[in-house]
Amino acid sequence: MSSDAESEAxxxxxxxxxxxxxxxxxxxxSVEELIASVKSGTGTVYNDKTEVLKENLLSAMKERLICVASTGLDSNKSQTNVILYYSVAVALLFLIGGQGILF
Structure with missing residues (x-):
């Protein structure tokens, strides 16, 4: 048992x-500087304070914005009002379905 515990440790x-x-x-x-700063309580290393993460985040955000921009949404082009179409369709279905009950 003790050898298993030692190997696990x-x-x-x-x-x-x-x-x-x-x-x-x-x-x-360095690892020594990291351990010393953590033990002294003067320095804490967070992932958001590293340059590598900021660069990756920046490129990921750029890619995401490019994908969103390529979905066809254009500020210069008027968008269709789908809520109006849905409300007209629901009203028609309501009138068709309620012919015998409503009038």
Whole structure:
């Protein structure tokens, strides 16, 4: 049992070390600097403060805006009033369906 627990602890330590390296790389500091700043409480690393994330977010937002713009919505072109069409269709169905009851 103790060897299983020790091997599990070793795996968890390796995973933690990999995560620390990833966070330090994203923050642009060394692992030692990251650990020191977290222990001292002076520095906290958030994902939104890294340059890589900002660049990815910017390009993702540009792609999203391009997709929305290409859906055919144009501010210079008048849009059809679909609510009017739906209300006319409902009124016609109401009149057809209520012929024997309403009049």
């Amino acid at each position: 070793a795996k968890l330590k390796q995973q933690a070390q990999k995560r620390q390296e990833e966070v330090a790389k994203a923050a642009g500091v």
